Each structure stands twice: as structure tokens, then as C-alpha cells.
Amino acid sequence: MKRAAGFVQRHPAIWPILGCVLFFLLIGGLTGSLDPTVVFTAARLATFAALLGLAQMIVVTSGDGAIDLSQVYVLTLCAYASTTLMDASPVLGFLAAVLIGGFAGLVNGVINVYLRIPAMVATLATGYLYFSLILVGSSHMKVLPQPDFVALVTGSVGPVSTQTILVLVVAVALAVVLYRTSYGKQLHAVGQNRTAAFLAGIPTGRVVITAFVTGGLLSGLAGVIAAAVMGGAFQDMGMAYFLPSIAATFVGGTAASGGRSSVLGVSFGALMMTLMSSFLNTAENMFDLVSGIKQLIMGAFLVLILFVSVAGTKKHRRSRAGAPATLKASIGD
Amino acid sequence: MGSSAAQVTTGGATLAGATEPLLMLRDIDKSFGITRALSRASFDIFPGEVVGLVGPNGAGKSTLIKLVTGVLEPTAGTIRVQGREVQQISHREVAQIGISCAYQDLSLCTNLAIYENFALLNMNHAPWAPVGWRKAKMSEADALLERFFPGNQIDVAKPVSALTLAERQMVEICKALMNENLGLLILDEPTSALSANRADQLHRAVREISQTGVAVVYISHKLDEIQKICHRIVLLKNGTNAGEFDPRQISSDDLVSVMGGEVRVRDRSGTQTAAGPALVSASKLNGSGLKDVSVEINSGEIVGVSGLVGSGQTTLLKTIFAARNGRRSSLRVNGRVAYVSGDRAGEGVFPLWSILDNILVSSMRTVNRFGLLSQARSRDVAQHWFDRLRFRAEGVDSPITSLSGGNQQKALIARGLASGADILLLNDPTAGVDIETKQEIYTLLAEAKAAGKAVVLHSTEDVEMEICDRVYVMREGHVTEELAGDDVTVQNVVRASFAEVERSDHVEKERSSRLAGLFQSRLLLPIAAMLIIYVLNAIVNPNILSLGSTRLLLNTAVPLVFAALGQMFIVTAGDIDMGNGYSIGLANVVVAVLLSQNVWVGVVSLLLLIGAYAAMGALIHLRRLPAIVVTLGAQFIWLGVALILAPVPGGASPKWLSRFYSSGVLYVPMPAVLCVVAAVVTWFIVFRWKYGMVLRGIGNNPDAIERSGWSYIVGKMVNYALAGLMVVLAGLFFTAVTYAADVNTSATFCMMSIATVIVGGCEMAGGVVEPIGVVAAGIAMSLITSLLIFVQVDSNLQLAVTGLIIILVLAARVVTRRRAVVA
Structure with a gap:
């Protein structure tokens, strides 16, 4: 029992994976057949929640309560940028649009680190800025995506969508960076204790800003793909992904206090959130639910999932030592 | 004094023979999983005696104390409390015999005033206290501090965060001493931050209270103190008893040797190598508390930095560390620098990591291959240090938190050494470390010196200065003396530490702090912002000075003010509410749809909403969930219910609501009245109400609140319920403004309320809040919108301007409230 608890604690991805299986079975229960295409479709639909969730994971892992609330606006901004710029040059336009996301992340990071404004408020404020840019600029921009690019991202290899492959590539690359490079170690160190990281010789400011930039690049990438998949950019396009992506981040085992991340967990978290809404949509259609019930169930289920998955993860405070530590160690064994 | 102490000793001994022990622990086992912290340990405590509890780190002293204070339950063994056998020492026994403990990790709420920390402990838990209780508690706290530490000059109305470490320790000890029913006092490393004369004051106090029949357990690594004040010494090793000694019959050196360590600090003679070139040289260094500091540190020597705690030693070390990249004319640093902190939990270990990662974090360059970290080489390097430093752990993959403090410290030193730094800065690396490990640390430092590194050692234990080749003694930011060679003795260090004690700049400090206080007030920014924006509004549109227009302006401000106050109560608890946009929407729907039809149904529904908030607080606490996600999830529940x-x-x-909202009190429009009332009432709740201490305390140090006997979960639920109440009021007045129910129009309150709370002067980390500032900021925020409308800014740009203003306002705060942050 204790060993199982220890295993689950070390591999937080277990919970979202179990959640995916559960919803797959529930959908099967409703429709009467376990159709694997449900999973492939959900994986395709989960693209944006996954990219944003991974982006958020990196930012949150930098610790100090960091969170990027401007993500959905960056996504929209980059979507507009891509439709406009790719019209001129598909490849350069693609790169430029993604880089705009990175630049937005840079702004967030610089404000957070150098002006010492808490990330939550800094990104809230820059989110307003980016959204205003969208509101002002959108009337001057092209909204239709580049057709070749649309064909590319909406295509598929066998049953697997190109978008899913792209998410997989991003996830693997991130996993390598986060768990096999100096930067990854530094990021997790900074997230656990910024003072200790600074005193260990880590350039904390640069590490945090890089986290924001990486997050911005991923949000930008999500925006470019979203514009192509949805047939164009529109002002509120990012909003729908705010909750699923944040939920994926935390359900996937990212420590809200920073320093702990799980690429696998967050990716499956995004898939689970998508399967959950597919399930609720199916149920809504079949049983003709009153409006509001869907949101109610979604919220309740999200809290429930957190209840089982995040619970038990010990919060570490700065002044902890002695017996609780021994206790923690014995659970880890 | 000496003879009376001896008398007490014999008195204590006869007491021990005659009366039954206060506490008797026999054959106690305590295991954590597979780790055995205590095995067949026994410990008796008699009234009126001072027991010294000594032993290496990891010997089980802390565990034993946790059993005595009722924090832990023994796995096996018998406990007798005044002869009565109990399963576990529960809260009842703790209260009955009056057990109080001054903890090593200080159990104070740093955001609360000193007297509030005391009051938490000795006030009853009734919700109200008679008027004037704060004044009474302040003088009580003052008297208490003055009684045990005469001449301390601590202002009890100041928050604990403004105190030096030594002052905090004094406060912590007094907090333990104030138990009216005190029967057993436990002091866990009470003098680690105290100067010699403060320690003497403490020892006098210990003698005094033991004469009144109070038992004292004194835990310390400073064996001379133990010998001086204890009647009996109990030695614990590997979780079991390793002997009991009479302090008059055992010398400090003997005690050290039975504890398993070498005798005394390493002898300096024989290792005298010629010092190499200067690696650090500071000349007339000033700033952040340092005054005209000139030091030179050469390769191949150990340089001590000593003086009374808080004389600038840590600042000097951190300044040298921070200067490693840049170049200042007054401070040159040649070579790579590593910093080893003795504050392991605060600035040392990475608690989620293994020993391996903790050692390697500063030397990842050496294990890098083609941009990736080589697993095999990482393991080799870590194993090398693991073997060399003889860690007491299963292996390099053991979590760092499974190590004792001393072994964690070794990992930190290994980190510094592994980084290949030329300059090693050690800030009190032996704090709370057992003697054996200390010896190992001294040996490591000697090796580093032999390898040509420059070692800078700051220690709060003066005796450690004897391993240094040279010592700089600091006093109030100055280097007052440099000792070298044979002059490096404890006596000289102590003498130099007290050089020119009384200084005249006390008055000057006071005056400048008053001016700084005005600038640093958290209220300055929101109130200034409110006034400036109001004036700007008036300049653009003079009509708004009329009462009617003021009403119009404030109309829209009121819902935001309440939304922000709701957010503030959750921020007080250290959490955040990401779902209040929709909960306010739900309240809006309930008011417009239910309350307008049937008052009772409406009222009950709104009460249910408040209850739901309290339940959410309980859920977040019980399962330790991140509030940000729970409230995000809850947002969908609010939305769902509202849509139904x-x-x-x-x-x-x-x-009645519309009529009320459009009324006024003596020409003052109701919205203005509501803002003022909201500010006053919430200010009262947070800062004047007795329970307000708990509300703020749990956002800062929930452990301290629980140790003081208050319930954390109740505090959290009250915070959340108050937030729920504010949400309901925000929804109510939002309805009065919009005249209808629409769950989606209030969604922006979430972001706006967060921004308002921060502009209002609250800290997102929790515990530090400013209700009046929040109200002012709420008004300012909604005035911004009307200002932008007046000056006909493109409505699309209004959000951008709001965002810019938030950034500007907070950037201004960084400038006005610049703190001494080294990182």
C-alpha cells in the first residue's frame, strides 16, 4: 500500500492516464461501443490544451507562484499574426508569428523579474495589453489561414493527426530539455527555492525569463495552428482553452508551488480534459440536459480529480526539518 | 549566585528522590516507516530540575521532544504523566502540566506584531475581547520581554519580520515562558542566535524559574552552556540512551568524546601554509548595512568573520558572492565563488531532490556532454563526494530531506567544493550540527585551504574562529578588528565583538525610519492613485465635482470594491480566488431572480453560497489542493448553477435594493457611504478584531497558529466565508447597478479584483493585507475607466491602459518600497 502510494507520488502522470481510461470507458458506455477513433479525435482536439498546458507547466515550475495569465491572448495575437504574415511568406510568416509569442513571453518575464511584479499580476496586465492589440489591430489584419498550411495541419498519418504528432514532438523535446539538460535542472532548482538557487550560482533571472519565453513560444505555436485548424483567427479564440489548459497543468502533476513538473502528466491531462468534454457533449446530446448542468458536472469533476490526484503531495514550507522530513522519506521508499 | 545554583542542584536531587517525576518516558520506540528514530529510549523529568539533553544530530532529540510536546505518538513504550499512565501526551496533558517549547525553527507569525504573537497564546478563544485588550496585551508583552531580557529595546507593536534573528529568538523564548501554568519548559537550541550577555540573561531566567519548581529541558550543542546551567545531562545516541552525567563531574571534553566526536576544534599549528594571492579585496566598501569595510582574502587561507549576530557578517558574505560577476571599484573578486549557507531549509537544500542533484546543481558544467547531462558522470561525481564526506544515508539517490541537518550541511559543502570554486564562503555552516559532523566540516575546510582555495567562514560560535588563520570582527557594519595568528582566540574575538558598543546613531535611525515609514506605507500608493485619478477626472470634466456625478462615478465602483475585498480575504489566507467572476455572477442571478421574488428563498440561497465558500476553504485545506485550480473548477459550478x-x-x-442604493446619508450618496463602511468594517475585522490575528496568521505561519492552540481549518473557513460574504455583497450591489441578472457580465471581476488587491497593497503570499488600500484601489480602478471614457480613448484601448497603469503603479511600489534584496 505504502509502496503504491510512493509510486503514485513519484509518477503523478498515473492520475490523468487513469482519468483518460475512465472517460474512454464512459463514452463507450454511452455510445455502446469502444471506438478507438474517439481517442484519436480527442488527441487532435487536445492539441491546444496540451500546448498551452505544457507552456503553463514551464512557467509554473519556475516557482514563486509564477503563472501566465496572458497565454490565451498571446495565442490569439499569434493567430492573427500568422494569418497576416503567412499570407506573405508561409515559412517566414510561421516563424515570425511563433516568435511574436516568444517576444510576448519575454515581456512578461522581464516585467516579472526586473520590475519585481508578481507574475500573476504582470501577466494579467500584459494580457490586457495583448488583448487591446488584438482589438485594435484585428480590423486591419487578414483572418483567413494559408491554405497549404491548413492542409498540412489538418492532415493525418493513418489515424493520427498531424497536430498530435506535432504535440508529441514538442513534448519529447521538452522532456529532454527539462530532465536531461542543465537548463532543466536549473529551472527545477529555481522553482523549489529561488534564494537557494541564486546562492548555488544559478542565474535565476535568466532562468525565469527563459521559462516565460518558452511558454510564449509554445502559446504562439498553439495560436498559429489554431488559426489554421479553425479556419481563421477571431478575437475570442483563446478563451475556450484557458480552463482546460490550466487544469491539464495541475492535474498532470505540476506543483503549484514550483519545482516539480511532468511532461507526460500534463500531456495526458490535456487529453483527459478533452475526453471529459466529449463525454459531457455526448451526454448532453443524448439526454437533452438543461443548460448549466454540463458546466456544473465539469467543475465538480475537475475538483474531484484534483481531490484524488493532487492530495497527499506534501506541501513543503521553508522552515521544515526533523520528523516530518523523515516521514516524507519513509513514504518515498 | 553560584552557591545558590549548587543548592538548587541538591534541592533538585532531593526533590527527585522524594516526589514522583513530572514526566516519565520508559522504553519508548518511535518509527517512521522503516526509519527508527527512537528505540527503547527513556527519559524522566522531575519538577524543578534543569535537564540538559545532548547528542549528535539525528540522535532522536527532536523526536523525543515531539513526543513530550504531544506532536507525535510513540510506537511503543510507556508514558506516565505525574504517575498516571497515558497512551500519548495529548493536548490535555500539555495544558494540564503546562508544557511549553521554544522551537528551533521559530514558531512565530512574522506578519503579526510581537504582542499579537503572545496574545494568540494566552487569550481565550471567545470571539470577542473587552475593549482595550490590545493596549493591555502590549504592556503585558513589554513587561515580559523586559523581565527576562532587560534592556532589550524591542518594540512590541512591530511585526516580527522587522526583528533581527537574535531579537526573534528572545521573543520566541518569552513566548514559551509566558505560559501561566508553566510546569515544563523545553528550550531547543535557544542561544543559537544570541550574544553572550543575552545568553547569560537567559540562563539567569532558567535558574530563576527552575527554583520555582518548573522543570526545564535544555537542548544545545554548546556544551559549556549545558554544563553551566544543568543539574543533570542526558545523552542520547542513535535513538537510545547513552548515559547520564552529573555536570560537575564531567568535563566538556569528556562529554564530547563520549558523544563520539574528537576533542575540540582542530589544532591550527602545523598546517600553516603560505597564503597565496588575494582573491577578494574590498576597500572602503559601503552599502546595505556595511560601513567602510576593507578586507582582503587570499588563496590558501581560512579567514573568519565574526562579531555579534547581525553585525553585517552575512551581508558581507552575500555582497562578495553577488560581486562575482560584476566589477565594483571597491570590491574585486578574482575567481569563482561558492556560497554555503547554514540556513539549510531557507537558502540551501532543494527539498524535492535527491542528494545527487543537490550536490551537482552548481557543477552541471562538468557533467555536460553535447548539451545533455551525462547520467553516468553525474553519478560518478556525486558518488565521489558521497564517499569522501561519509554521508549517513543509503545512497546518492536518497532524498535530501531524509538526511539529518548535519548531513544536509555536508551535501551543501560538497556542492560548493564540487563546483570547483576558488573562493568558498560559508555562512554559519555548523548551526545546529552535531560535534562529529562539525569535525568533518573543519577537516574539509582545512583540505580546501591546502588545495589553495580561499575560505571565508562566518560562524555564530566564537570557538570556531580558532580554526581560522585570520579573523575580521565586525560591529554594526564596521570591521572593528583584524586578528591574526596567535591572537585568534575566543577571548580576543569576544572582546573585539563588544568594542564600542553604545553608539549614537540610534536617534538618527529612528528619524529616518519615520520618513521612510511614510513612503513605505502600503496605503500611500492606492490612496495617491485614487486621488490623482479623481483629480484628473475633475480636470477633464469639472462637472464630476457635483454630488450627482460623484454618485454616478462611485456607483460602478462599489461592486468592484466588494469583489476585491472578497479576493483580499482569500489572499489573506495565502490563496487566490480565480472563480469570483462567476460566483459574483451567481450572486447577481440569485438576487435578481430569487431574492426579488421571495426574500427568504433568496436569503437562504445567498447563505448557501457563503457556506459553499467556507466548504471550499475546508476542502483546500484538508486535501492541500492548490487554491488556484480549485477555485477555477468551482467557477464552473457557479456558472452551471447560475445558468440553471x-x-x-x-x-x-x-x-428595496434600488431604493436603498439610490438613497444617501446627509447628502452623502449611498455608494460613498458603502465604500467607507466597507473599508472601516473590513479594517476592523482584519486588524482590530481578536480573531483577525488568526485570519492573518494562517496566511503566514499556520503551524504557529496551530501550536498556539487555534484551529487552522476554522481560520481558513472563516477567511473563505468572509470572502463569500463579500462576493454576495458584490453581487447584490452589482444587481443594483445593472438592474438585471446576467452571469456573464461579471466575469471581468476576477482579474480586476486581483489587480485591485495588489494595487491596494496586499502581498499575494498571504498574511499581509490592507483593507483600506484595497477599497481605495477599487475606487481608483473604476475611476480609470470613467477617465478614459471622458478623454474619449478608443474603447478598445481601455484595457491596455488599465494594464499599463497596473504595471506602472506596481513598478512605482518597487521604487518606493525597495527592500534590501540581495537575490
Whole structure:
């Protein structure tokens, strides 16, 4: 029992994976057949929640309560940028649009680190800025995506969508960076204790800003793909992904206090959130639910999932030592 | 004094023979999983005696104390409390015999005033206290501090965060001493931050209270103190008893040797190598508390930095560390620098990591291959240090938190050494470390010196200065003396530490702090912002100075003010509410759809909403969930319920509500009255109400609150319920403004309330809040919108301007409230 608890604690991805299986079975229960295409479709639909969730994971892992609330606006901004710029040059336009996301992340990071404004408020404020840019600029921009690019991202290899492959590539690359490079170690160190990281010789400011930039690049990438998949950019396009992506981040085992991340967990978290809404949509259609019930169930289920998955993860405070530590160690064994 | 102490000793001994022990622990086992912290340990405590509890780190002293204070339950063994056998020492026994403990990790709420920390402990838990209780508690706290530490000059109205470490320790000890029913006092490393004369004051106090029949357990690594004040010494090793000694019959050196360590600090003679070139040289260094500091540190020597705690030693070390990249004319640093902190939990270990990662974090360059970290080489390097430093752990993959403090410290030193730094800065690396490990640390430092590194050692234990080749003694930011060679003795260090004690700049400090206080007030920014924006509004549109226009302006401010106050109560608890946009929307729907139809149904529904908030607080606490996600999830519940109640916008504002909202008190429009009332009432709740201490305390140090006997979960639920109440009020007045129910129009309150709370002067980390500032900021924020409308800014740009203003305002705060942050 204790060993199982220890295993689950070390591999937080277990919970979202179990959640995916559960919803797959529930959908099967409703429709009467376990159709694997449900999973492939959900994986395709989960693209944006996954990219944003991974982006958020990196930012949150930098610790100090960091969170990027401007993500959905960056996504929209980059979507507009891509439709406009790719019209001129598909490849350069693609790169430029993604880089705009990175630049937005840079702004967030610089404000957070150098002006010492808490990330939550800094990104809230820059989110307003980016959204205003969208509101002002959108009337001057092209909204239709580049057709070749649309064909590319909406295509598929066998049953697997190109978008899913792209998410997989991003996830693997991130996993390598986060768990096999100096930067990854530094990021997790900074997230656990910024003072200790600074005193260990880590350039904390640069590490945090890089986290924001990486997050911005991923949000930008999500925006470019979203514009192509949805047939164009529109002002509120990012909003729908705010909750699923944040939920994926935390359900996937990212420590809200920073320093702990799980690429696998967050990716499956995004898939689970998508399967959950597919399930609720199916149920809504079949049983003709009153409006509001869907949101109610979604919220309740999200809290429930957190209840089982995040619970038990010990919060570490700065002044902890002695017996609780021994206790923690014995659970880890 | 000496003879009376001896008398007490014999008195204590006869007492021990005659009366039954206060506490008797026999054959106690305590295991954590597979780790055995205590095995067949026994410990008796008699009234009126001072027992010294000594032993290496990891010997089980802390565990034993946790059993005595009722924090832990023994796995096996018998406990007798005044002869009565109990399963575990529970809260009842703790209260009955009056057990109090001054903890090593200080159990104070740093955001609360000193007297509030005391009051938490000795006030009853009734919700109200008689008027004037704060004044009474302040003088009580003052008297208490003055009684045990005469001449301390601590202002009890100041928050604990403004105190030096030594002052905090004094406060912590007094907090333990104030138990009216004190029967057993436990002091866990009480003098680690105290100067010699403060320690003497403490020892006098210990003698005094033991004469009144109070038992004292004194835990310390400073064996001379133990010998001086204890009647009996109990040695614990590997979780079991390793002997009991009479302090008059055992010398300090003997005690050290039975504890398993070498005798005394390493002898300096024989290792005298010629010092190499200067690696650090500071000349007339000033700033952040340092005054005209000139030091030179050469390769191949150990340089000590000593003086009374808080004389600038840590600042000097951190300044040298921070200067490693840049170049200042007054401070040159040649070579790579590593910093080893003795504050392991605060600035040393990475608690989620293994020993391996903790050692390697500063030397990843050496294990890098083609941009990736080589697993095999990482393991080799870590194993090398693991073997060399003889860690007491299963292996390099053991979590760092499974190590004792001393072994964690070794990992930190290994980190510094592994980084290949030329300059090693050690800030009190032996704090709370057992003697054996200390010896190992001294040996490591000697090796580093032999390898040509420059070692800078700051220690709060003066005796450690004897391993140094040279010592700089600091006093109030100055280097007052440099000792070298044979002059490096404890006596000389102590003498130099007290050089020119009384200084005249005390008055000057006071005056400048008053001016700084005005600038640093958290209220300055929001109130200034409110006034400036109001004036700007008036300049653009002079009509707003009329009462009617003021009403119009404030109309829209009131819901935001309450939304922000709701957010503030959750921020007080250290959490954040990401779902209040929709909970306010739900309250809006309930008011417009239910309350307007049937008052009772409406009232009950709103009460349910408040209850739901309290339940959310309980859930977050019980399962330790991140509030940000729970409230995000809850947002969908609020939205769902609201959509079920009102699928389409509709409903109406109750007539009485509209009438109330458009009324006024003596020409003052109701919205203005509401803002003032909201500010005063919430200010009262947070800062004047007795329970307000708990509300703020749990956002800062929930452990301290629980140790003081208050319930954490109740505090959290009250915070959340108050937030729920504010949400309901925000929804109510939002209905009065919009006249209808529409769950979606209030969604922006979430972001706006967070921004308002921060502009209002609250800290997102929790515990530090400013209700009046929040109200002012709420008004300022909604005035911004009207200002932008007046000056006909493109409505699309209004959000951008709001965002810019938030950034500017907070950037201004960084400038006005610049703190001494080294990182």
C-alpha cells in the first residue's frame, strides 16, 4: 500500500492516464461501443490544451507562484499574426508569428523579474495589453489561414493527426530539455527555492525569463495552428482553452508551488480534459440536459480529480526539518 | 549566585528522590516507516530540575521532544504523566502540566506584531475581547520581554519580520515562558542566535524559574552552556540512551568524546601554509548595512568573520558572492565563488531532490556532454563526494530531506567544493550540527585551504574562529578588528565583538525610519492613485465635482470594491480566488431572480453560497489542493448553477435594493457611504478584531497558529466565508447597478479584483493585507475607466491602459518600497 502510494507520488502522470481510461470507458458506455477513433479525435482536439498546458507547466515550475495569465491572448495575437504574415511568406510568416509569442513571453518575464511584479499580476496586465492589440489591430489584419498550411495541419498519418504528432514532438523535446539538460535542472532548482538557487550560482533571472519565453513560444505555436485548424483567427479564440489548459497543468502533476513538473502528466491531462468534454457533449446530446448542468458536472469533476490526484503531495514550507522530513522519506521508499 | 545554583542542584536531587517525576518516558520506540528514530529510549523529568539533553544530530532529540510536546505518538513504550499512565501526551496533558517549547525553527507569525504573537497564546478563544485588550496585551508583552531580557529595546507593536534573528529568538523564548501554568519548559537550541550577555540573561531566567519548581529541558550543542546551567545531562545516541552525567563531574571534553566526536576544534599549528594571492579585496566598501569595510582574502587561507549576530557578517558574505560577476571599484573578486549557507531549509537544500542533484546543481558544467547531462558522470561525481564526506544515508539517490541537518550541511559543502570554486564562503555552516559532523566540516575546510582555495567562514560560535588563520570582527557594519595568528582566540574575538558598543546613531535611525515609514506605507500608493485619478477626472470634466456625478462615478465602483475585498480575504489566507467572476455572477442571478421574488428563498440561497465558500476553504485545506485550480473548477459550478437558475439574462433588481442604493446619508450618496463602511468594517475585522490575528496568521505561519492552540481549518473557513460574504455583497450591489441578472457580465471581476488587491497593497503570499488600500484601489480602478471614457480613448484601448497603469503603479511600489534584496 505504502509502496503504491510512493509510486503514485513519484509518477503523478498515473492520475490523468487513469482519468483518460475512465472517460474512454464512459463514452463507450454511452455510445455502446469502444471506438478507438474517439481517442484519436480527442488527441487532435487536445492539441491546444496540451500546448498551452505544457507552456503553463514551464512557467509554473519556475516557482514563486509564477503563472501566465496572458497565454490565451498571446495565442490569439499569434493567430492573427500568422494569418497576416503567412499570407506573405508561409515559412517566414510561421516563424515570425511563433516568435511574436516568444517576444510576448519575454515581456512578461522581464516585467516579472526586473520590475519585481508578481507574475500573476504582470501577466494579467500584459494580457490586457495583448488583448487591446488584438482589438485594435484585428480590423486591419487578414483572418483567413494559408491554405497549404491548413492542409498540412489538418492532415493525418493513418489515424493520427498531424497536430498530435506535432504535440508529441514538442513534448519529447521538452522532456529532454527539462530532465536531461542543465537548463532543466536549473529551472527545477529555481522553482523549489529561488534564494537557494541564486546562492548555488544559478542565474535565476535568466532562468525565469527563459521559462516565460518558452511558454510564449509554445502559446504562439498553439495560436498559429489554431488559426489554421479553425479556419481563421477571431478575437475570442483563446478563451475556450484557458480552463482546460490550466487544469491539464495541475492535474498532470505540476506543483503549484514550483519545482516539480511532468511532461507526460500534463500531456495526458490535456487529453483527459478533452475526453471529459466529449463525454459531457455526448451526454448532453443524448439526454437533452438543461443548460448549466454540463458546466456544473465539469467543475465538480475537475475538483474531484484534483481531490484524488493532487492530495497527499506534501506541501513543503521553508522552515521544515526533523520528523516530518523523515516521514516524507519513509513514504518515498 | 553560584552557591545558590549548587543548592538548587541538591534541592533538585532531593526533590527527585522524594516526589514522583513530572514526566516519565520508559522504553519508548518511535518509527517512521522503516526509519527508527527512537528505540527503547527513556527519559524522566522531575519538577524543578534543569535537564540538559545532548547528542549528535539525528540522535532522536527532536523526536523525543515531539513526543513530550504531544506532536507525535510513540510506537511503543510507556508514558506516565505525574504517575498516571497515558497512551500519548495529548493536548490535555500539555495544558494540564503546562508544557511549553521554544522551537528551533521559530514558531512565530512574522506578519503579526510581537504582542499579537503572545496574545494568540494566552487569550481565550471567545470571539470577542473587552475593549482595550490590545493596549493591555502590549504592556503585558513589554513587561515580559523586559523581565527576562532587560534592556532589550524591542518594540512590541512591530511585526516580527522587522526583528533581527537574535531579537526573534528572545521573543520566541518569552513566548514559551509566558505560559501561566508553566510546569515544563523545553528550550531547543535557544542561544543559537544570541550574544553572550543575552545568553547569560537567559540562563539567569532558567535558574530563576527552575527554583520555582518548573522543570526545564535544555537542548544545545554548546556544551559549556549545558554544563553551566544543568543539574543533570542526558545523552542520547542513535535513538537510545547513552548515559547520564552529573555536570560537575564531567568535563566538556569528556562529554564530547563520549558523544563520539574528537576533542575540540582542530589544532591550527602545523598546517600553516603560505597564503597565496588575494582573491577578494574590498576597500572602503559601503552599502546595505556595511560601513567602510576593507578586507582582503587570499588563496590558501581560512579567514573568519565574526562579531555579534547581525553585525553585517552575512551581508558581507552575500555582497562578495553577488560581486562575482560584476566589477565594483571597491570590491574585486578574482575567481569563482561558492556560497554555503547554514540556513539549510531557507537558502540551501532543494527539498524535492535527491542528494545527487543537490550536490551537482552548481557543477552541471562538468557533467555536460553535447548539451545533455551525462547520467553516468553525474553519478560518478556525486558518488565521489558521497564517499569522501561519509554521508549517513543509503545512497546518492536518497532524498535530501531524509538526511539529518548535519548531513544536509555536508551535501551543501560538497556542492560548493564540487563546483570547483576558488573562493568558498560559508555562512554559519555548523548551526545546529552535531560535534562529529562539525569535525568533518573543519577537516574539509582545512583540505580546501591546502588545495589553495580561499575560505571565508562566518560562524555564530566564537570557538570556531580558532580554526581560522585570520579573523575580521565586525560591529554594526564596521570591521572593528583584524586578528591574526596567535591572537585568534575566543577571548580576543569576544572582546573585539563588544568594542564600542553604545553608539549614537540610534536617534538618527529612528528619524529616518519615520520618513521612510511614510513612503513605505502600503496605503500611500492606492490612496495617491485614487486621488490623482479623481483629480484628473475633475480636470477633464469639472462637472464630476457635483454630488450627482460623484454618485454616478462611485456607483460602478462599489461592486468592484466588494469583489476585491472578497479576493483580499482569500489572499489573506495565502490563496487566490480565480472563480469570483462567476460566483459574483451567481450572486447577481440569485438576487435578481430569487431574492426579488421571495426574500427568504433568496436569503437562504445567498447563505448557501457563503457556506459553499467556507466548504471550499475546508476542502483546500484538508486535501492541500492548490487554491488556484480549485477555485477555477468551482467557477464552473457557479456558472452551471447560475445558468440553471437563469438560462437567459433577466430578472430584476429588488425594489428595496434600488431604493436603498439610490438613497444617501446627509447628502452623502449611498455608494460613498458603502465604500467607507466597507473599508472601516473590513479594517476592523482584519486588524482590530481578536480573531483577525488568526485570519492573518494562517496566511503566514499556520503551524504557529496551530501550536498556539487555534484551529487552522476554522481560520481558513472563516477567511473563505468572509470572502463569500463579500462576493454576495458584490453581487447584490452589482444587481443594483445593472438592474438585471446576467452571469456573464461579471466575469471581468476576477482579474480586476486581483489587480485591485495588489494595487491596494496586499502581498499575494498571504498574511499581509490592507483593507483600506484595497477599497481605495477599487475606487481608483473604476475611476480609470470613467477617465478614459471622458478623454474619449478608443474603447478598445481601455484595457491596455488599465494594464499599463497596473504595471506602472506596481513598478512605482518597487521604487518606493525597495527592500534590501540581495537575490
